[in-house]
Amino acid sequence: MDLASLFALFVMAVLFLVIVAAIVALGSLPGQIAKTRNHPHTDAINVASWIGLAFGGILWPVALVWAFVPFSGSLSTCEGEVESLRKQVAELKTELSSLKSASA
Structure with missing residues (x-):
């Protein structure tokens, strides 16, 4: 070569x-x-x-x-947010039912 x-x-x-x-x-x-x-x-x-x-x-x-x-985040973060929203809805339902009973 x-x-x-x-x-x-x-x-x-x-x-x-x-x-x-x-x-x-x-x-x-x-x-x-x-x-x-x-x-x-x-x-x-x-x-x-x-x-x-x-x-x-x-x-x-x-x-x-x-x-x-x-x-944006993990699935556990989303589950925590969903649980928080469920608690808020339950509180609002309780408050609404107490308002209905008070007005009746």
Whole structure:
């Protein structure tokens, strides 16, 4: 092998490594963003990102947008709010029935 062939092989190897590094960086980007933003679906976003890249990048943009979607809270927070509203409704019903009995 002459020097030109060795240089060509070196350039091809470097290009291959750069392409692999770019694919790994892109594949892990939505998962890293979701983890940084403390998103509760970080693992699902990461999986969607890698599956998206494996299938030609179809699902990758969805995973990226999903990583940026704000999450308002957990289900337990919603259940607490529902319970609070139920108590308020019960109190209002009691007050309404006492008002009805007072006016009668």
